[in-house]
Amino acid sequence: MCQQSQLYKVTKVEAQKRPGRYNIYLDDEYAFPVSEEVLIQYHLFKGKTLTNSLIQTIQAADQQSKLFAQVVDFISYQSRTTAEVRTKLQGLTEDTDQIEAILTHLEQLALINDQQYAQRYVQQVALAGKKGPIAAVRYLVQKGISENLAHSMVAQFYPDDQATVNARPLAQKAFDQYARYPYNKRIEKTKLSLVRKGFTFATIDEALAELDDTVDETEQAALLEKAGQKAWHRYRGVDRFQRVQKVKQALMRQGFSFADIDQFLDNIEEQQ
Known part of the structure; x- marks a missing residue:
């Protein structure tokens, strides 16, 4: 296979024990394995003739196919951001062209979509009511979502009025938990609790304004x-x-x- 112009004939296509994998024989000798996707894409059936250049292209396509399968398995368990998938791919190959090609293919198949990921997460946080908008943004940025997109999704799906609704019961719960402290310290600790949960100071002030802060004077x-x-x-x-x-x-x-x-x-x- 040293001459670029040399031709090779597919003489046998053998299924491996692994589902979806095949061994290709050229001129009655084992040559290389391919996935079913590559087999079909390049019509690798008995009698097909191949050049060295085409063989290299097929092997590169098979490598990309294997990487794609690994990534699909990676995202099958839970939703992933583009950044997470890119990091996974970088651990599997140094070929940046292959990485970008796979990411593009995943996006075309709607298997990764940062906007949908961010929207779903923000909606879940708003519905659960345990964390504030700042916490949602912080989490998304850690997952590789851009700050602009994270803030945009929060503005659309976790508005200030919903944040206040969520903060009220959390404020009351915290205030009641700190009953053994002086009043001012209870308020301070309640504020800090809400800050840690990702609520803005404006939202915290609104929540505290409606707090049942009756204290036992004795x-x-x-x-x-x-x-x-x-x-x-x-x-x-x-x-x-x-x-x-x-x-x-x-x-x-x-x-x-x-x-x-x-x-x-x-x-x-x-x-x-």
Whole structure:
């Protein structure tokens, strides 16, 4: 097979044990394997004549066919983005032309479609109600979707009003979970919880505005008394002015209000 002009005749086509794979014999000698797709595409039946150039083309097509089959298997378990499929292909071959050809073929067959992938994901997130729009964008970008496309899908399928609807019960749940904290700290932690879930500050403010934030005054007073006495004892080694200032700062960091802290310190003064 060293002369480009030399011709070879297909003398036998043998099915392999692997479904969809065939062995091609040229001039009564085994030559190369091909997929059923390539077999049909190049009419590789008994009596067909081939040149060296055509053989190389067929072998390249078979390699691409094998790569395509591997990728189809890869995306059969779950939807994939173009970036994910490209990464998979790069782990299988260094031939960039083959990679791009396979990606184009997959797109033509609608087996990969970044816009549909992003739309479905955003709709799922909005419907589930556990994450905010920012989280949806972040996830899509990590999957290789462009930021512009991710933001566009969020704008269309996860509007602000839906985000607020989703954020309200999450805000209430978080606020209730932090009942052992002072009111201001509960609000702070509730906000942080929603930020981590991917909601915007504007949405968080709207959700908090409708929060049932009724607190047990007796319980809050007990929390302040316990924290205040602990801080008062901790700073017993400094002069009185510094002690008062340090206790104020400590209680403010814990989320108690100025008014409640001053009331606590007034009570301390009366007890001295």
